[in-house]
Amino acid sequence: MEEEKKDPILETDAAAIRLAKTLSRAARFGALATLDPADGAPLATRVAVATDMDGTPLILVSGLSAHTRALAADPRCSLLVGEPGKGDPLAHPRLTIKARAEKLEAGTPEQAHAARRYLNRHPKGKLYADFPDFAFFRLVPESALLNGGFARAYRLTRQELLTDVPLQAFLDMEQRAVDHMNEDHADAVENYAAHFTGAGRGRWVLTGIDPEGIDLAKGDEVKRVFFEAPLRDAAEVRPALVAMAKMARGA
Known part of the structure; x- marks a missing residue:
């Protein structure tokens, strides 16, 4: 009789939720994964990030970029945050957020406060935030996978990531x-x-x-x-x- 395999995913607790929120809130940049509309293949790019008041990741992107065109064709995406330090990069915590991108229309209250929070984090973004081909997106979480280090993997729900x-x-x-x-x-x-x-x-x-x-x-x-x-x-x-x-x- 084969021995039953142990589930590598641990039960999500308060410490895991706190770590996930810390990684998300403290991230300056992340790897954004989208689906290339040309061939449907995964496409990973780097983006600067901030968070909206409730913890939803925010990005400011150009309409000329590959990831913006990909999000327009299919809003499904994921965002990887968590900076490696010294030594083995896989020993450092990271968080992957599965999300759906929502473009924020200029002139709306939602876009105004998202822009304010993003530009507080990234002041140099003021140089191009008002360009007509740039837009803010919210990456609304659907779920997340937290890797807190060796043998410390957790799944998180949207409710566990956001402030309610x-x-x-x-x-x-x-x-x-x-x-x-x-x-x-x-x-x-x-x-x-x-x-x-x-x-x-x-x-x-x-x-x-x-x-x-x-x-x-x-x-x-x-x-x-x-x-x-x-x-x-x-x-x-x-x-x-x-x-x-x-x-x-x-x-």
Whole structure:
């Protein structure tokens, strides 16, 4: 009698979900896989990425690129994120998100806040974001595969990847809070990066706030900091940031 093979996929737990969200939120770029309309073959390209308020990946792409033409023909795609470090690249965590691409039409509220969040992460994108042949896309997750390292594979659902709370109030206040923290409390932002992520000190900036945490950047470095508990109301953002600042300063 043959021995039953062990399922290599582990049961998804809170730690796996946190790691997956960290990889997605902290990604600067990823490998985008599409289907070439010319022959139906897989096509992998590199794209710069950010995330929408709910965690959905965002890309800004030219209509002249092969992947944009592929998405127009078939919106099915996948995005691989997770940067390798020293040593074996396969020993480092990575996340593959299976998604459907949705083009955001210029002039809509959805495009406006997606553009704002993307350009906070990638300021140089302002040079070409308004070109008529460029467009923002949301890569709406359907499922994901997380490889956390050797023998640490997990499947995640869309619900496990995204933030599921009312977001409009957070969207309405986000940019004001980001600008205020960067202009008036740069020391606190630097302390967030140093204390909560162990990053080196320097000119860190806040690039995004969502109900689950904040995103920080210093040049090519990006860090994710989660709140102690997810926020349910935008009025909770200021007290949460103040509490984190006190904790980081005290340490």
